[in-house]
Amino acid sequence: MQNASPALDGLGFAFAVMSVFVSLTGNVVGQVQLPNQAPVQTPFQAPTQAQPEGRLASVNGMQMYYEVYGEGRPLVLLHGFKASSEVWRPIALDFAKQHRVIVPDLRGHGRSTNPAKQFTHRQSALDVFGLLDLLKIDQFSAIGISSGGMSLLHMATQRPDRVEAMILIGATMYFPDEARALMGQTTIESITPEEWQHARRIHKLGDDQIRELVRQFNALKDSYDDMNFTPPFLSKIRARTLIIHGDRDPFFPVPMAVEMYRAIPQAYLWVIPNGGHVPVFGDPGYFVKTSLEFLQVSAKAEEVRPPVQTGRGR
8 A cells, every 4th residue: 555645754744644545556545534624615705805916918929917925935826717816815915925926817817818719728838937937937836726737737847947846736637537528518508697797706808708718618628639648747747746636526536636646756645535626725724834834845855755565554
């Protein structure tokens, strides 16, 4: 049996006690319940602090909206598909106590334009690199939710020298059948009035923007050349990587997170019991604390993963 979170003695990581155990075949065989962990995903509430001043940058033929908080080592926060930078606003200032935090709207989301009317995670990675180049940021750490995490996989393989550490939440190497089915079910006709109201609040460029995002999300069901990472290719990644995954993720089953953990050389796996696709917002304070502790480890530290231990677990 292999412990999916490597030994972390001396590093002080809060998630050391939250490891999920997996068999050598990748099947989940046991879990440790998180203390005070909410059993279901809870969406962020409306932010209470004042909205920061946003900026626009010309990047790769589009206008990219972004916000900057704090000072220190750069930390990029990337939202998921059909969301926006607003999802980070309730906790951005917590990260900004230790980092210079850069929070963009991905192509076609929020206040960012998308003249090409196409979205790939590969292009999203190039867009974020373009923004960071304009900001004269070379090396950085990052946290990505879902499509934000998938964009980070492209960034960490395109330029392994630039990504020091990353946290992937509900991300994947490729789209399984479960995800393609859910993408195919998402159409303009399936959007509820409540979802329209929420979308109009966070996407500022009108209903055509929202329709385009729904169309692009639906089209991902037929995409096979964007998210198609193999374990040998992911082995190029140099960044220390924390993979956070809900064991009830309807898009990407847990074995996919385990496969990613095994492929990335300096990876740690945190599986959240009874967690959905984005399982960290039930206790955002604990998520921030754990993330900051992970990011505090020196990017230059040499970390060696323990060998696979065989035998029966208890």
